[in-house]
Amino acid sequence: MMATMMELINELWLLPRHLISPGYDAALKRLAAELPMTIHEVPSGTKVWTWTVPESWVCHEAYLETLSGKRLLDVADHPLHVVSYSLPFDGEVSRNELLSHLHVHPGLPEAIPYVFKYYQRDWGLCASQLLRGSLKEDRYRVVIRTEFTKATLKIGEVLVPGKLKECFVVAAHLDHPAMVNDDLTGVVVGLEVARRLLAGPKSFYSYRFLFFPETLGSIAYLSQHEDLIPQMQGGLFLEMLGKDAPHALQTSFQKNSPSDRALITALRGLELDAYVGGFRTVIDNDERQFNSPGVRVPMLSLSRVVNPHLPESRFQPYPEYHSSLDTPQIISQARLENSVETVLGLLKAFDQNLYIVNHFKGEVFASGYGLWVDYKTDSSGHKRRFEIMDRCDGLHRPADIAEELDISFQDVWGVIAKLLENDLVSLSLTPQPTDPHLA
Numbered sequence: 001m002m003a004t005m006m007e008l009i010n011e012l013w014l015l016p017r018h019l020i021s022p023g024y025d026a027a028l029k030r031l032a033a034e035l036p037m038t039i040h041e042v043p044s045g046t047k048v049w050t051w052t053v054p055e056s057w058v059c060h061e062a063y064l065e066t067l068s069g070k071r072l073l074d075v076a077d078h079p080l081h082v083v084s085y086s087l088p089f090d091g092e093v094s095r096n097e098l099l100s101h102l103h104v105h106p107g108l109p110e111a112i113p114y115v116f117k118y119y120q121r122d123w124g125l126c127a128s129q130l131l132r133g134s135l136k137e138d139r140y141r142v143v144i145r146t147e148f149t150k151a152t153l154k155i156g157e158v159l160v161p162g163k164l165k166e167c168f169v170v171a172a173h174l175d176h177p178a179m180v181n182d183d184l185t186g187v188v189v190g191l192e193v194a195r196r197l198l199a200g201p202k203s204f205y206s207y208r209f210l211f212f213p214e215t216l217g218s219i220a221y222l223s224q225h226e227d228l229i230p231q232m233q234g235g236l237f238l239e240m241l242g243k244d245a246p247h248a249l250q251t252s253f254q255k256n257s258p259s260d261r262a263l264i265t266a267l268r269g270l271e272l273d274a275y276v277g278g279f280r281t282v283i284d285n286d287e288r289q290f291n292s293p294g295v296r297v298p299m300l301s302l303s304r305v306v307n308p309h310l311p312e313s314r315f316q317p318y319p320e321y322h323s324s325l326d327t328p329q330i331i332s333q334a335r336l337e338n339s340v341e342t343v344l345g346l347l348k349a350f351d352q353n354l355y356i357v358n359h360f361k362g363e364v365f366a367s368g369y370g371l372w373v374d375y376k377t378d379s380s381g382h383k384r385r386f387e388i389m390d391r392c393d394g395l396h397r398p399a400d401i402a403e404e405l406d407i408s409f410q411d412v413w414g415v416i417a418k419l420l421e422n423d424l425v426s427l428s429l430t431p432q433p434t435d436p437h438l439a
């Protein structure tokens, strides 16, 4: 019995899914029970390009008390009360010292912020502004019992084999304790898309779905699979898909790549009010690693960032971001379902985006093949059909035509499908120019 996306979220969201941690491992193990998944493990201390895989971190206990023993906050009540990767601490502190280690959310007075210090080596607690404002005593007791251990960074991979070994990568990050939209929504949408592709007809390209801790997971996977990088023809990072906002598609570093063109022109046919923005303008995440020098996989990202056109969306994508208010209440199963359909539509266009090779010469005898559009009743449809057929010359892919004519991928594909049915064209992975001057 497969769990629904919301059931998985409700089951996993409160786990302390810190970067490398038992909570993260438990969540990945649960996902692996849903469909065939390979788990790659990279040990702490391993050099992965310019980075080193950190140790695993766990918090056994963390609380703040008055000296008379009144408990003011306790990590047992919420996993965000401790700074992720905090050093252990046990002692009495002055109010000033406490305040320099007690973090609050800048914009949400009642929320506990998500704070992580992977490399600063410091101790810290997190509270609401309201609690922090109520601290009037001179001295307090802090207990933080955390433990760093050598373990492994774990990456879950679901492979949907296609006719080609060349592949498209879909990725989402599974770490972040007790948060939902960032990015369990991307994880469950990715998992559901993988499940549907596995159940459907065999695709042309292969599809690799990756679930990992952010940044380090991408780098660890890529650095351990350098042989696969040349096969990666494109990618899509999924994140923050639960809020009530249209989809926002961020282009890759190579905005004219076939992967970019196919996804951008297909989104146009799927959602009229979707937003498209340039690389590093909408939201920053693991797509950066895939697009980076020496890797250069054209990976786009799909989200539902609330104000994608504002420069601050990259660091403040929605009001509840990185706080205890990022809960199942701010997302909905209907929006997740809609995102699954959108991703399937984008991947379908990527899979269909091959060179169109004409078997015909001259203008096609349209009415003889049921391809005639009457210009008296639909003059623009008539013109469009011929504009598309004019470009079927072994040098254009559907997305190239869609971009050139400023129409959707699906509009172009509608005509190509009819030409394929009539055996007037075929599809090719490589350009096959039919202009005799190019032979």
Ligand SMILES: [Zn+2]
Pocket: 176, 182, 322
């Ligand atoms: Zn985040």
